[in-house]
Amino acid sequence: MAAMRALYDAFNLMYALSLILFFSDLIQPRRFVNRTALVLLFVAFGLESGLLLMRLRALGYVAVYTRMDVLFLVSWLLMLITLVLDTFFRIGLALFFVNVLGYALVAFDTFGRQGKFLFPKHxxxxxxxxxxxxxxxxxxxxxxxxxxxxxxxxxxxxxxxxxxxxxxxxxxxxxxxxxxxxxxxxxxxxxxxxxxxxxxxxxxxxxxxxxxxxxxxxxxxxxxxxxxxxxxxxxxxxxxxxxxxxxxxxxxxxxxxxxxxxxxxxxxxxx
Incomplete structure (x- = not known):
């Protein structure tokens, strides 16, 4: 539980920092800021993937039986799809806006679990x-x-x-x-x-x-x-x-x- 909590905190931090940098690049385009934001988004994706694997190992099945588990999985899929598309087609602002939605889902998922997953004192x-x-x-x-x-x-x-x-x-x-x-x-x-x-x-x-x-x-x-x-x-x-x-x-x-x-x-x- 402690390892999962630490991983989740790191994931949230990387995800939030990535979106903030993307927003900064939206306001004032700078290649270094954009590349840094993209790297942080890849890191956040890796951390979220690790969380899903740990969840799968702990439960023995893919957690899709509650609304909150579905929201978490949807956010992971949104990140996966946008990263793949941006790698091959450079989708620009769509990468930012879609992941803003994904982060909103993560936030609601995190604090709507009523302590069953990561935050017993959410x-x-x-x-x-x-x-x-x-x-x-x-x-x-x-x-x-x-x-x-x-x-x-x-x-x-x-x-x-x-x-x-x-x-x-x-x-x-x-x-x-x-x-x-x-x-x-x-x-x-x-x-x-x-x-x-x-x-x-x-x-x-x-x-x-x-x-x-x-x-x-x-x-x-x-x-x-x-x-x-x-x-x-x-x-x-x-x-x-x-x-x-x-x-x-x-x-x-x-x-x-x-x-x-x-x-x-x-x-x-x-x-």
Whole structure:
């Protein structure tokens, strides 16, 4: 059981990292990031295959007699098919989107087993994972805030034509804008996964959908605000200064969500 648990944790980590890197490559294509994501996906596939073999050996039969076992097998087949197709035909974005679905199935499968497979205390595991991912996303948004703040300072120095020590110590505007963008591009998918896991936790543990609670609603608004930032950064003609101000406004929304909205939530006020 301990070996299976460790293998499953490694599989989830590799799978999640792969999808995050694929998302980053989607926002800003880079061959190294794409190749790294693909390697991690192959590693995740190998780990999941090992889990299925261990499960088969332990039970003596292929586990397909419960809904959760079927979901796990479906996710494995989705990964297998997309990897084979991408090896021969380079299916591009389909590889990412299909495996996002596969990972969602894995997450629901993991925490819906009621302790019969890997997680005898699945409620705690899921809650810790949900909170951990939310914290990681907030760290990413904090970096984005700092980079945007530095951008505004450097922009002000340049417009005032003050070639002082501050100007030389701050990175170039383009680099600051890129760093802020990459921080948000990482934080957005991580926060999305955290929200999905939070909803799953509410259904499995509280036996109700928690979408109408103030906290999930506010978090969804924050996520949409950052998604709008990514949209403007990629598609529109907004300049760096406007985006920097908007990024700081989004950071204020994160702060209000964390410090104020929690008090009005039915189950987040303890955190």
């Amino acid at each position: 409620q705690l595991d899921l809650l810790v994972l949900h909170v951990s991912l939310a914290v990681i996303s907030y760290v990413c948004f904090a970096f984005a805030f700092v980079y945007s703040f530095m951008y505004l300072i450097q922009d002000r120095v340049l417009r005032a034509k003050r070639w002082n020590q501050l100007y030389f110590r701050l990175p170039a505007l383009e680099r600051l804008d890129t760093f802020a963008f990459r921080s948000v591009a990482l934080g957005v998918p991580v926060l999305l996964v955290a929200m999905v896991l939070g909803v799953i936790w509410g259904k499995l543990v509280l036996n109700r959908w928690i979408l109408m609670d103030p906290k999930p609603l506010a978090t969804l608004i924050v996520w949409l605000m950052y998604a709008v930032y990514l949209g403007f950064r990629i598609r529109s003609g907004w300049g760096g200064r406007q985006l920097a101000w908007y990024n700081m406004f989004c950071a204020l929304a994160v702060l209000l969500n964390f410090a104020v909205v929690n008090d009005y939530s039915n189950f987040h006020h303890a955190f």
